[in-house]
Amino acid sequence: MMNHAAARAESITKVYGWGDTRVKALDELTVSFDRGRFTAVMGPSGSGKSTLMHCMAGLDEVTGGTVYVGDEDLSAMSDKQLTKLRRERIGFIFQAFNLVPTLSARENITLPLDLAGRKADPAWLEEVVGTLDLSERLAHRPTELSGGQQQRVAAARAMVSRPDIIFADEPTGNLDSVASAELLEFLQAAVRDHGQTIVMVTHDPVSASYADRIVFLADGRVVDTMVDPTPDRVLDRIKKLER
Secondary structure: OOOOOEEEEEEEEEEEEOHHEEEEEEEEEEEEEOOOOOOEOOOOOOOOOOHHHHHHHHOOOOOOOEEEEEEEEEHHHOOHHHHHHHHHEEEEEEOOOOOOOOOOOOHHHHHHHHHHHOOHHHHHHHHHHHHHHOOOHOOOOOOOOOOHHHHHHHHHHOOOOOOOOOEEEEOOOOOOHHHHHHHHHHHHHHHHOOOOOOEOOOEEEEEEEOOOOEEEEEEEEEEEEEEEEOOOHHHHHHHHOOO
8 A cells, every 4th residue: 555655644633623613624534545646535515625635735734643645654744844745745736826926937837946956857847838838928927827827837836846746726716617627637647648646626526527536525534436437427426425
């Protein structure tokens, strides 16, 4: 399991608040995300989807249990070690893009590498930018780009350092259907052609159908999985979970 998992959680619990305001967002949850696969995480509102992603990515601490990225135990790491892990081995794509408005598209893409004191591989940068159809937009600042272009810049930023795993939290949430399809096709190709590992939180059955596998959550636990999903199968499963 260790050899094949890019990240995994073993019996993790996440509790917020105390007393009457106590909420158990994750409840003894165990899950594994295999290398070189595109996994979607779905579930009703409040099921723990985003909490799981934040804990897996080292953005939030678990209350109990263990999270691994590769063979590294996140709970055994200092803040400095976690920062280094996130910078060097994890990529992020968020719904809100999170681009720096004063930087060009190129500078936004290479920012994680610049912060780490590393140079981008020119050939790989050119391939990522070309695949995302951004070659003509690299000198533009975020305000000069469409929403779809901004999200493609965010995807390029996540890919350019060749991370072990990319976590995407509702990456198509602010995009129209055409821009969404373009981004999802790119993520699919990154997995298929380059062996990238992607975990995507989504509520959309069409977006989830681009994944190789879906993990369904309810009440902070894994309640089902699906391989080779279609939008109709996903929608049917979600309806059953929400009953």
